[in-house]
Amino acid sequence: MRPIVQISLDLTNIDEAIETAQLAMRAGVDWLEAGTPLILAEGLHGVRALRSAFPDTPIVADLKTMDGGYLEAEMMAKAGATHVVVMARAHEETIRCVVKAGADFGCQVMGDNMVSEDMIEGAKRLEDLGCDFVIHHIGYDERRGIAARGERMPSPMDQLRDVVNAVKIPVQAVGGLSIEQAIQCPQHGAPLVVLGAPLTIDADAFRTASGDLEGSLRMICEAVHAQDCAP
Numbered sequence: 243m244r245p246i247v248q249i250s251l252d253l254t255n256i257d258e259a260i261e262t263a264q265l266a267m268r269a270g271v272d273w274l275e276a277g278t279p280l281i282l283a284e285g286l287h288g289v290r291a292l293r294s295a296f297p298d299t300p301i302v303a304d305l306k307t308m309d310g311g312y313l314e315a316e317m318m319a320k321a322g323a324t325h326v327v328v329m330a331r332a333h334e335e336t337i338r339c340v341v342k343a344g345a346d347f348g349c350q351v352m353g354d355n356m357v358s359e360d361m362i363e364g365a366k367r368l369e370d371l372g373c374d375f376v377i378h379h380i381g382y383d384e385r386r387g388i389a390a391r392g393e394r395m396p397s398p399m400d401q402l403r404d405v406v407n408a409v410k411i412p413v414q415a416v417g418g419l420s421i422e423q424a425i426q427c428p429q430h431g432a433p434l435v436v437l438g439a440p441l442t443i444d445a446d447a448f449r450t451a452s453g454d455l456e457g458s459l460r461m462i463c464e465a466v467h468a469q470d471c472a473p
């Protein structure tokens with residue numbers, strides 16, 4: 243699979259999300275993600291606004307579904323999402339329901355292994371239950387909590403190769419990656435590169451790469467697209 247750059251719009255209003263998405267699309271980003279904060283703040287209106295502004299762009303709705311999977315996926319697909327997210331820790335019936343809704347409404351399913359007791363088994367479970375992609379994810383609170391205790395912060399890079407080797411579906415690594423680590427994901431067999439915090443939480447540091455946010459993002463997109471994804 244050709245490497246893909248996805249931008250996570252972890253923002254809290256539609257105007258800011260559209261503005262950031264426009265910049266991202268000019269820079270060469272392939273997929274947009276309606277991040278969990280945007281979905282909480284703007285709901286289906288946020289996804290509809292992105293779909294209306296970007297009619298041909300894949301849109302991931304980061305719902306983090308734990309229950310009521312069919313309806314959540316149906317609503318997001320009808321609003322314009324091409325991808326929805328269900329959690330590996332959800333009941334297997336919930337994962338099956340999201341997969342069924344994906345098939346019924348033309349939407350692909352990304353399964354997120356965050357806080358799985360065993361991240362590799364979590365990824366396999368998602369594949370076995372019919373998900374189209376695995377999101378190998380170390381959560382924001384988990385990372386911050388561990389760092390606050392002065393311990394080494396876990397990274398999705400720690401087990402990325404093992405997760406990639408355990409499943410046949412494409413994998414995306416998420417959670418606290420540096421820009422360099424994100425760019426390297428295809429070399430570790432993970433073709434979906436997601437950029438989140440660098441554009442929002444850490445925007446100033448991100449700009450330092452070239453002094454200009456759009457220019458920096460363009461450089462990142464070019465670096466990702468120039469790679470072949472390792473098997």
Ligand SMILES: O=C([C@H](O)CO)[C@H](O)[C@H](O)COP(=O)(O)O
Nearest residue numbers: 250278382416417418419438439
């Ligand atoms: O999904 C996310 C998290 O659970 C909060 O909603 C974030 O999008 C994800 O953790 C982003 O991580 P960074 O790559 O560190 O921005």
